[in-house]
Amino acid sequence: MGPFNRDKDEEGGSGESRQGQTESSNDSERAQNDPRNIGDQSEDNSAAARGADYVTFTSSSTVRFFLEATGGSDALGAATRLVSIGPITSATLREHALEPHVEAERHDVEGLVAALVGDAGSRRG
Numbered sequence: 001m002g003p004f005n006r007d008k009d010e011e012g013g014s015g016e017s018r019q020g021q022t023e024s025s026n027d028s029e030r031a032q033n034d035p036r037n038i039g040d041q042s043e044d045n046s047a048a049a050r051g052a053d054y055v056t057f058t059s060s061s062t063v064r065f066f067l068e069a070t071g072g073s074d075a076l077g078a079a080t081r082l083v084s085i086g087p088i089t090s091a092t093l094r095e096h097a098l099e100p101h102v103e104a105e106r107h108d109v110e111g112l113v114a115a116l117v118g119d120a121g122s123r124r125g
Helices: 003-010 015-033 039-050 060-070 087-095 109-124
Strands: 054-057 081-084
Touching: 039 060, 054 060, 054 087, 054 109, 060 087, 081 087, 081 109
Parallel strands: 054 081
Antiparallel strands: none
16 A cells, blocks of 8 residues: 555545545536536526626537527527637537627636626726
8 A cells, every 4th residue: 555545544534435435426516517417497597597697608618508508599688798708619609699799808717707897897888
């Protein structure tokens, strides 16, 4: 038994069984949060999306998961503004007949937030 395994054992049990427990609880949590497993929540998600001022997309997969979770683009309110992190995500939105209102110049979360804040500020004035 190497020092890594011994340390885990000293913390209360074998590393193998503790790791297995952690993995199964993480798998369960991931399954609960996976938009493909939302079932009847689609109506609730659609209602929430219709009431949103902004919906942000950080990747192509978030576009797909959003549409799956809400039942499609009809869930968006007429005034809801779509914010994309960059050109690839914007292209995915367009593939689903959605036009991004704002695209971040910097393609990271900080750039996305800056683009959203800039858009919100310009719309108030």
